Amino acid sequence: MHNGDLNNKVDVSALPCSQACENNKQPILEVLQIELQDSHHVLEIGSGTGQHSVHFAPHLSHLKWQTSDVISNHRHIMAWHQAYPTPNLYAPLAFD
Template sequence: MHLPFSQACENNQAPILEVLQRHFAGSRRVLEIGSGTGQHSVYFAPRMPHLDWQTSDLEQNHPGIRAWHAQHPAPNLHAPLPLDLSQGGWPAGNFDAVFTSNTAHIVSWPLVQRMFELVGTHLPEQGVFAIYGPFNYQGGFTSDSNRAFDAMLRQRDPESGLRNFEDIVALARLHSLHLAEDHPMPANNRTLVFVKNG
């Protein structure tokens, strides 16, 4: 099979890894929501061998993820499970960490809300949720490139677009997820790290 490829997945993998290695140091089983092509999983899993890395996505994306896994196998890398936020399901198994990349600005806001509800419900106390992507701050764009990206997204799908950092933090708090760190990333992206506590 021809490997699906996303340049966005390739960008900033090393800086994201640096954040995850620190915040997932005490974790054992990670669920990746929206594994996409699978590129992130084959990069992160072998570099964090103490973790079981569980991929997930819509079922139509599973063949591409499996193809990347076949080319870059790792003993702690697991074949994708079906996860459709619009259906509201949560994969079987216990996870003490969750990672998602470039999802919040692609799916609709109700699905972002559903994602945080699911993560807040299923993560244990002190579980970690890391979310990577571009965000607005105080209702404004942090760069001209983010402004143009947002316009492109909304033209393609009016339900998508960059989310406000403050709205994400407030949404997380509703589900007992509290902001631990906000990491600046290259190319005007961020990695937000939340910890579950009552």
């Protein structure tokens, strides 16, 4: 099943959304593509809604992208991951 098929099963409009994440995801990605080119694993601390992780992970496919946040945010992160799956994106770790 490809990404488009799964998106039909997830109500993307119901996902929590941070406008700041939407506004800054591309400029941040451009920096990460340079700074992380020789890295293999990233621990994203404070993944919030999960929006950045689903944008960055497919563009940085050489990395294992590990999300983390307080447990109360895990359901939001996992919802974004379900809507936009990618093989190098990992479920959040509890981080308080």
